[in-house]
Amino acid sequence: MLRLVPLVAGWVLPVGPTAAQLNQVRAWPLGYGGLLPWRAATGSAGGGWRPVLKTPKGTRDHPPAHTALRDRLLAAVVTCFKRHGAAAIDTPVLELRETLMGKYGEDAKLIYELQDQGGELLALRYDLTVPFARYLAMNKITNMKRYHIAKVYRRDNPATTRGRYREFYHCGMWFAEPKYLSCARSLCCFFCPQDFDIAGQFDPMIPDAECLKIVHEILSDLQLGDFLIKVNDRRILNGIFAVCGIPESKFITTCCTVDKLDKVPWEEVRSEMVEEKGLSPEAADHIGEYVQLHGGLELIERLLQDPKLSQNKLAKEGLGDMKLLFEYLTLFGITGKISFDLSLARGLDYYTGVIFEAVLLQQENERVEEPMSVGSVAGGGRYDGLVGMFDPKGRKVPCVGVSIGIERIFSILEQRMKASGEKVRTTETQVLVATPHKHLLAARLKLISELWGAGIKAEMLYKKDPKLLKQLQYCEDTGIPLAAIVGEQELTDGVVKLRDVATRVEVDIPREKLVDEIRRRLEP
């Protein structure tokens, strides 16, 4: 079952003809391609202002069914972040341009800049990491575990079918992490996270292990299917490059090329190294021997004995910490889904230690109409240098963090629900207050007010004299489980007829016991 854990009992509507009628009231437009921009025939000719009915390219509206699904997704992620003791922060969508400039390398051209309308020069945030680093430096915070869920903006070429938008949610929990920095590849592979970070000087690998545990918990909770978390360390990669004779100035660009190994075969990566990046064929081959390796503890042990790598200080440090990390992950009981993968590079300037990325594994028997590749759904790593870039004295704050690719996970769930015909309830209404005949609006208003006062989620139709059938149909269409019906007879008898919408069984309940009875019926 590839289904979100229901966070609110009964939020998944049964599939059936009644659910289909839902579309009338609450639309479920899964794409927004159905409505083409509408314009007056001539551009600026004198016909007066005519509306253009569209959202900006690369953005979309989220109708109730989307929003309900995404809210549940976000809630599941936040629940995990809170379980790990993170506090939430929020920073403005707008940053000074100079805060963002010089942080994203060649991707800086994707930053949305605001028009100079007098005053400060501003831009829309590109990720949550640089604002977090600015926040830590500005407030001289050296120690923090925080999560942040917010939208970020990139003038990327949208590929909306694969969950790539220009506006998307970032959310995660980290310790000040510089993701998505200078390499276009990294932008493509992973770009819509929630962030969790831990900043501070701690004993090695303890917060790093927790970040991996968080990814494991979230992907397990969401029941997205089988997944694998690839782990590597920038120090190991840099050590490999060094022992293969690559000059330090080419480490980053070589990283970017290595990072393509999950998409293209080694031969292509090799030829890019030699032909585009100017590495010698021998050096490329040498790198190839290392970066095609993946495994677990035994691979770490083997590399620790490697005659060349064991002589390199960086690689030795990285491998030692990787061993420690695997020990902690063993205690957490999650090594089954962890792969030490030397091809993982995440091509970003600022990673300084452990890096990781989670991918969903394709399932043969998956019943999805249009299977799609969504790339990685979570990732992160250690970035100990970014905060120092903002500190006047360059004081460093070691950070490690994880981002969850909400937009991509959402795209997967969206596709699956579309394929299965499953609907999400968009409201949480528990009771519809109804009347069986005319002239009873006052009775409905009085009863619904009592229910609201008791905290019951209740609706009524905004008609003076709605037909009973219409009222009951509304319950079926929107998934309301109960109807509280008051007619003349019920008013005289001091009761309310409580109807179970699914079974159609009706029972008279004394008015003073109605709230308790509703609560009892709705208990999980």
Next chain:
Amino acid sequence: MLRLVPLVAGWVLPVGPTAAQLNQVRAWPLGYGGLLPWRAATGSAGGGWRPVLKTPKGTRDHPPAHTALRDRLLAAVVTCFKRHGAAAIDTPVLELRETLMGKYGEDAKLIYELQDQGGELLALRYDLTVPFARYLAMNKITNMKRYHIAKVYRRDNPATTRGRYREFYHCGMWFAEPKYLSCARSLCCFFCPQDFDIAGQFDPMIPDAECLKIVHEILSDLQLGDFLIKVNDRRILNGIFAVCGIPESKFITTCCTVDKLDKVPWEEVRSEMVEEKGLSPEAADHIGEYVQLHGGLELIERLLQDPKLSQNKLAKEGLGDMKLLFEYLTLFGITGKISFDLSLARGLDYYTGVIFEAVLLQQENERVEEPMSVGSVAGGGRYDGLVGMFDPKGRKVPCVGVSIGIERIFSILEQRMKASGEKVRTTETQVLVATPHKHLLAARLKLISELWGAGIKAEMLYKKDPKLLKQLQYCEDTGIPLAAIVGEQELTDGVVKLRDVATRVEVDIPREKLVDEIRRRLEP
């Protein structure tokens, strides 16, 4: 007690010396004035890039204590919106410039525009209403109850001490409402709402009454002190202007002037009418006789008998509906806090019927260090024409909605907490996993993993061998109620020492019963 209803048991920390130490780890900067922009001494001289440590003017970061408080505030509002059966939608922060242009009158100059970087011309949304109207028209939706919580952007002159920012939350539930439109006054009086709207053709005043009920519920739930909801109807105002001989072209501008009556005495309003707006002194006096009236049902009845007003079709309609509204509000039992106030105008172009605004009433015995005027904290009204502006065929969708002024309410709560020294817990951690001596990191990792697996919110210090005192101090500082301590003895005995942080009582619990015992202890 002016305190938020605790949404999570125990989220308010006790006041005391231990709570003060919290500041070390998690800052509580109530303003952001403490950190001046930091710059290299010379502007563009060749010293290389130096960081400017500030957020854009009119925006601020929200540290954990802010975010926790605001999340709870938002949760309380959303709970109410959901209780009334609203679905959530989300729209992009960016809109096409032409979607926004022509909707905000002279306030259009406050719209943040994006630089022309090729492609579409974009702007940041100014409110949630115009995007909602665009959404309804674009998706041809004629019937919807929705809420929306999101930030909006205005290049206003920030008055941050009174809760006025350039970035702030809008959230409400409405039926497509054009607030904040053409009159600067309205921008000042109320500008940071959450939105709830009901769109659709319904029987008169039923959704309108629900909007007022929602405002009443939210302000009661938040325990902000005494409040009053002023209600009026644009048709009544227009009727008054008509019978006073004002030409229709001056209705809106006269509205703007009338709307100042809650801030300045009638004499000033009168002289603005005569000297600036060009009304005759007689007409102004005549208007003055009406707009200084306020009351309840008896005033409505009196005006329905008014020889002039009763002859005006618009006024008669408005008064008839106002009477109906009061009937419904009586059934809801909330007329005690409702005032039919003829001076309420909300000076916006697009209101077409009922308008309302909630204000907090100053309390004599309020123990606030710096009492502040925050203006209205909620408002809204009926706007039946806005959606039609976006529809190619001009089809109208009647709408009514309410906005809650989150930023202003937040400012009040912030001031009150500052004055009382009360702290908000920024995390929800239930248990700290601790060890009493060295070499027990593995035991902590194993135990915390078990607790996370059982859904318990647990933390541990990221040190290999932390001192027990430091671990217990961390519990006190951050409000963690329980510590689960494992030492060699406990491991041998198969127990965990569960410590109640407040009472310091420790009990050995068999390991297999630990999760149940923690749950039992934390039951509300």
